Amino acid sequence: MNEFELIQKFFTRSACAQGGENIFLGIGDDCALLQIAREQHCAVSTDTLVSGVHFPENAPAFLLGQRALAVATSDLAAMGANPIGFTLALTLPELSTQWLQAFSEGLSTMALRCGIPLIGGDTTSGPLSMTVTVIGAVLPCQALVRSAAQSGDLLCVSGALGAAAAAVPLVLGEISSKHLSEQSLEQLLNAYWSPQPQLALGQFLLGKAHAALDISDGLLADCGHIAQASGVSLHIEQERVPVACAAQQLLGVDAALQCALSGGDDYQLAFTLPATQLLTVQQAFPTVQVIGRVCAGSGVHLMDRAGQVVPQVYSGYQHF
Numbered sequence: 014m015n016e017f018e019l020i021q022k023f024f025t026r027s028a029c030a031q032g033g034e035n036i037f038l039g040i041g042d043d044c045a046l047l048q049i050a051r052e053q054h055c056a057v058s059t060d061t062l063v064s065g066v067h068f069p070e071n072a073p074a075f076l077l078g079q080r081a082l083a084v085a086t087s088d089l090a091a092m093g094a095n096p097i098g099f100t101l102a103l104t105l106p107e108l109s110t111q112w113l114q115a116f117s118e119g120l121s122t123m124a125l126r127c128g129i130p131l132i133g134g135d136t137t138s139g140p141l142s143m144t145v146t147v148i149g150a151v152l153p154c155q156a157l158v159r160s161a162a163q164s165g166d167l168l169c170v171s172g173a174l175g176a177a178a179a180a181v182p183l184v185l186g187e188i189s190s191k192h193l194s195e196q197s198l199e200q201l202l203n204a205y206w207s208p209q210p211q212l213a214l215g216q217f218l219l220g221k222a223h224a225a226l227d228i229s230d231g232l233l234a235d236c237g238h239i240a241q242a243s244g245v246s247l248h249i250e251q252e253r254v255p256v257a258c259a260a261q262q263l264l265g266v267d268a269a270l271q272c273a274l275s276g277g278d279d280y281q282l283a284f285t286l287p288a289t290q291l292l293t294v295q296q297a298f299p300t301v302q303v304i305g306r307v308c309a310g311s312g313v314h315l316m317d318r319a320g321q322v323v324p325q326v327y328s329g330y331q332h333f
Contacts, residue, residue, distance in 0.1 A: 024101070024131060028121040035097045035150070036132055045132035047097055049150050055097075056149040056156065058088035064141035069185060074112045076206040077143075078119025083208045084229065085145035086127045087280040090215035091227040093157045094149030096129035102144040103136050127210055157218060157225035157284065162243035166223055166285035168305040170255065171211050171298065174232055175269050176204035178276020179260035190263070197259035204257070208280035214298050218284060221294060225284035231275040233325060236283055236313045243285075246310035252318050253304045274315070274325070 024040065038046035049055055062081050064070050082099065089096055101120070105113075124131060129147065180201040182188045190198050211227070218225060224243055228235050232254065236247045251270070260269035273279075285307050286294065295301050305316075315323040 024117060024134070027117045027131065028125060036130060039098075039130070039132045040134075045098065045100075047132070047148065049097070052152065053150040054153050054156065056089060056092050056094035056151055057146065058085060059144060059146040060085040060088070061142060061144040070141075073206075074115035075119035075122075078116040078121075079123040079207045080205075081143045081145055082120055082123040082127070082129075083210055084278075084280060085147045086123075086129055086212070087208065087210040087227040087229070089129075089147050089149040090210040090212045091157060091225055091282060092149070092151060093155065093215040093219040093225070094151040095216065096127055096212065097148045097150055098130050098132035099124070099145055099147045100132060101134035102146075103134065104139040104142045105136065106139065106141050123207070127212060152219070155219045157215065157222055159224055159226055159239050159242040162224035162239050162245050162247075162285040162307050163287075164245055164307055164309050165287075166307040167288055167291060167303045168236070168247055168249065168307060169284055169286050169291075169294075169301050169303050170228070170232070171214050171282040171284075172300040172302075173255040173257040173273075174228065174279045174281060175260040175273030175276055176201050176257035177208065177278035177280075178231075178272035179257065179263050179269060180205035181276075181278075183263070188263075193259070193262060197262050200257070200259040201263065204259075205278065208278070210280060211282045214282060214301070217297055218282075218286075218294070221290045222284040222286045225282055228279040228281050228283055229277055231277040232279075232283065233274050233313055233315065234277070239283070239285065240311060240313050243307075244311070246308045247305060247313045248308055249305040249313065249315050251315055251323055253302065255302050255304075 035048050037048050062068060068077060086096060183190055183201060184205055224239050226235055226238060236249065240247045254273055256269050256273045260272055315325055317323050
């Protein structure tokens with residue numbers, strides 16, 4: 014099977030490649046052709062996942078297909094963009110029809126869930142890796158950016174944190190899950206393998222929130238990006254950080270809290286919001302919680318119940 018036969022069999026015919034309202038021409042030509050309204054901006058983001066770095070070398074292909082697309086699509090959610098399509102550049106160490114079938118099914122499952130079709134890409138031989146580029150649309154001057162936080166804003170997160178990071182030792186087989194309930198185990202593994210991009214919330218926050226991003230490298234590290242870009246300080250109240258119950262059951266309260274603060278891979282949204290908008294947002298998305306506030310100054314400050322700064326040795330994932 015050559016490259017073009019591979020693409021035709023496992024991707025062109027897959028459920029995720031069957032067009033969309035903004036797709037004028039999809040897979041099969043030198044370029045895809047997209048229809049984007051003149052009054053909209055095009056949002057584009059690229060993520061690369063490498064075997065042994067971002068996922069275990071023996072990762073199940075179906076779950077890997079889901080994860081690869083989810084983590085990339087989360088960037089569109091962070092901007093409040095409406096998904097249009099995505100491309101996939103896939104590097105394979107060997108040609109396995111069984112692996113490709115499972116991977117394409119996982120990819121399609123997440124694509125249909127997020128409403129984002131596959132519009133093109135590339136395949137090549139080499140160490141297993143995948144690069145996903147997502148494309149979306151958002152109205153001019155409406156996108157949620159990191160540089161718009163304002164002193165006095167509330168700092169919010171879209172849901173509980175720490176489950177994905179807590180799941181890593183389970184995924185790697187480093188610890189036992191015998192003491193976990195079946196429900197807790199499922200929650201942890203789903204958080205790692207099938208994160209849910211917060212697309213609906215991101216679009217709802219347009220015109221309401223000031224700044225936003227998705228939590229990929231850890232709450233403290235990612236909030237640092239907002240603080241730096243906006244020229245403000247973020248004060249996070251440790252007691253208010255929502256920690257996934259399943260993470261606490263697996264690791265204990267303290268270790269689970271550290272996962273929530275610096276573990277990463279949550280793909281929840283962190284955003285700053287005027288207090289007047291909080292009730293509206295929480296009525297529509299009840300899992301949204303306030304964890305702190307935006308102040309004058311610089312940096313991210315984790316505060317204890319007494320209002321004292323909590324020292325942090327490790328703030329988040331670093332690529333280098």
